[in-house]
Amino acid sequence: MSNKDYNDIPGTTIFDGDMARKGYWVNQFCMSLVKPDNRARFLADEATYLDEWQITAEQRTAVLKRDYNTLLSLGGNVYFFSKLFFTDEKSFEACAAQMAGMSQPDYRAMMINGGRAVAGNRSTRVEDR
Amino acid sequence: MSNKDYNDIPGTTIFDGDMARKGYWVNQFCMSLVKPDNRARFLADEATYLDEWQITAEQRTAVLKRDYNTLLSLGGNVYFFSKLFFTDEKSFEACAAQMAGMSQPDYRAMMINGGRAVAGNRSTRVEDR
Amino acid sequence: MAKITAGISTSHVPALGVAMDHGNTEDEYWAPLFKGYEHSRQWMQENTPDVVVLVYNDHASAFSLELIPTFAIGCAEQFAIADEGWGPRPVPAVEGHPELAWHIAQSAIEDEFDMTIVNRMPVDHGLTVPLSMLFGQPKSWPCQVIPIAVNVVVYPPPSGRRCYHLGQAIGRAVESFAPDVDVQVWGTGGMSHQLQGPRAGLINQAFDQAFMNDLVANPELLMHKPHIEYLREAGSEGVELVMWLIMRGALGPHAKELYRFYHVPASNTAVGHMILQSA
Amino acid sequence: MAKITAGISTSHVPALGVAMDHGNTEDEYWAPLFKGYEHSRQWMQENTPDVVVLVYNDHASAFSLELIPTFAIGCAEQFAIADEGWGPRPVPAVEGHPELAWHIAQSAIEDEFDMTIVNRMPVDHGLTVPLSMLFGQPKSWPCQVIPIAVNVVVYPPPSGRRCYHLGQAIGRAVESFAPDVDVQVWGTGGMSHQLQGPRAGLINQAFDQAFMNDLVANPELLMHKPHIEYLREAGSEGVELVMWLIMRGALGPHAKELYRFYHVPASNTAVGHMILQSA
């Protein structure tokens, strides 16, 4: 898709049509975890459950490793893979900290102190930093 | 809903929000007949199949009698209840003829001769007839 | 750059599909009708597009009363053939063009059309009958298809004006798509017909011919035709004609007519078909 | 005649629902935040509407990638509570107002908004957390709710301008509904936050405060804020704020601010909440 004026935002993936196409099945897999039976089946045998979905080897590895930043680059969307956080009984805060590359206490401290500043985080273009 | 400028068209029911609310479940029942298993179950025992749907006694009778004009007045929509025509292996033409109150040969003859004329069929208001 | 090379309109009467699927097209009843599409099948062979943006309406096949989108655009790789109550039609599955479809969806949303993006949508006679009428019975369809499903089942359908403007937005979207793709836009449904109630069988040939004339020369006039006029003059199902305005809008302000065919009846319906190009 | 008596905006952070459902609202972390809603709970008791038109977004609960409506209006009698991956929240089911909902749907479509009408839509934290924050933990919700789900998950969401105009259309629709019904419009989501990637945790208090100021006094200015500005300045999920513009549009050109509360953080998010009335 043309005119991606958002591609210079650091550490941020915009879930547009290209990403939605790339991540279609991995997101549909995540969505399936809103059913308790599916959560139980997945937790009992992740590999077998994943065999039912047309996902790539890279997406599969990222799911098994709960490597959310990689999953983002492979078309995963945070609202979809949050079903995986909750299936793991992890909080959104814990998983956000992980994506931010921080311990959960450090991340929480940053948030209590007003969150990540926007200054320096607007663009990867030199003139905007 | 206000401003129904279409309520004077003779022999015609416009499937608006009011009708869609009234006919919700009877239309959803009809829609279920797009699955072969459901068609078979329905044909084997219509009464039991209908018990599964929250339809009114009047709607139930209209379905059992294939009384399509009554079904229209009870919120049925022709695209939904056409699934019932096809389940019965009837054609759309046969069922249209029935709603028109004509034999199928007479209806077909009318159509071959150019169809029902619009003159006299525009409005039930006297000045438009 | 992608380009819209033609606009096609055609009725999508289910009985036409049944006649083809059962090999009845040379029966006395059907022969004159199918003869009227012979020229177009030939023309389509010489002018096969890469992609058809096919505007149609779902007839309680993909969408029940659970969910009724005004405009749904199909962005999937493939669309299955719907079972409408007598088993799916024996025609090939429909291949989509996800890249162009998503591009049109994004562009139309940015143009303030409130599209529903859909990735799973079994397609019914509204979409497959036009393909059959124009391509015959190939093993696979000769082009990709982007389905745009318009609600005309639950009142109110989108206005003619809204449809015409959506066509213009589709035109802008296609013209901003970088790959060289030959695109046709098809508008289907109509012409005058009523399928329900004691007034079933209504046909209005004068209305239909005037509509086709105006579609070529006065689309801005058609854009303002209120729904009540379709319902009253062209039958309760005649309102499907607003979908032809999407096709017409995509062609730009001036169009020329390459072909026209009109026939009464096909089952309960008047059949109209046109080939148009931007002029 | 029906009348819009107030507009409410509030963040809909899932952790707020969890805190209430687990009785943690008096913990040191949560107490200041819930204290900020005490005035509003009191105000809501004195100003309970008959119906809330509740603008929110579905977070991959009712809608997967199979189907993504830009604007979906819930016309059902009742909406179930969604299971988002840890079982449904222990809150009452949501009762709809089908008659007013269908009226708004018809009116908005006639006003050229391409609504998706939906009759089956489990509602997630986006809708239930605002109800909990403003009504507490009653056995049943004290009013009926018409959910309007806006796509902000798949890019592009509708523009701020489109959202503001939809609010105006909702205003016209409510005012043309004959029964005497007291209606509030709620806009939810935001404020600044980013839930994903290395930039997760972004908060922009200056942006949020300016947004609330402009929402009251300069909505026409906000209407033209491009998506890129939300994404860059307020985090990738900050774009949810376009939903506040639907509420604001419904109030008419001039509004007065009855209450404002702002707090950082709730889990990953800045929380903002306002009570507005037409002026």
Ligand SMILES: [Fe+3]
């Ligand atoms: Fe049709």
Ligand SMILES: [Fe+3]
């Ligand atoms: Fe949200």
